[in-house]
Amino acid sequence: MQLVECYRIVTFVPNRDLEALVKAVCDSGLLDYGHYGDVLWFSSEGTGQFKPLSGANPAIGSVGQRERVAENRIEFSIVKDEAKLDELLKVVTTAHPYEEPAIHISNTRETRSAVQ
Template identity: 45%
Template sequence: MSLDVLVFYVPVADTDAVLSAVFTAGAGRIGNYDQCAFVTEGRGQFRPLVGAHPTIGEVGKLERVVENRVELTFPRPLRQVIVAALREAHPYEEPAFHVVENMA
């Protein structure tokens, strides 16, 4: 079965909760291992625009947040389930993420 890659950005304090949700949905399994992920810390930034309801920050003001970049694999048929779990568990109104289709 083909494994694709999910990459998302999340505030450091919320990382474990979001990881738990995507692991429960079936992400992070490689062979005889589960809960596999690569996590790196960095600084994200965003400016909420009119109409936004930010979890962190204020409309119109640039916000900088210490976040983790999380990378993990998942079986391609679970894409919709994994993305739904990410969106449900993530604290942001619009989580930043992308899915990379593994061609192997």
């Protein structure tokens, strides 16, 4: 077991779109965790809130109207590598239904039995 520098990526997705996003990030082949692949976590339903501003093209709701949506938090990590992070962000933003998804990225250290 070793400690490695990683990126932890968190986003929130409407419940109805959870499986499509999970499939896309798993199909990317980037979610290896030691000797395991397709490793991610998602939590039970929560509520996201937003109000599309002028110029927005919302997938849900209308410009100027506050919206609340049943969402799941989904998170995954990758070994710290800028090229892999860029690739994964492209996968997430393409598969995510929102025009501008909230994506949180943090630097962390995690245990891994092997680094791919």
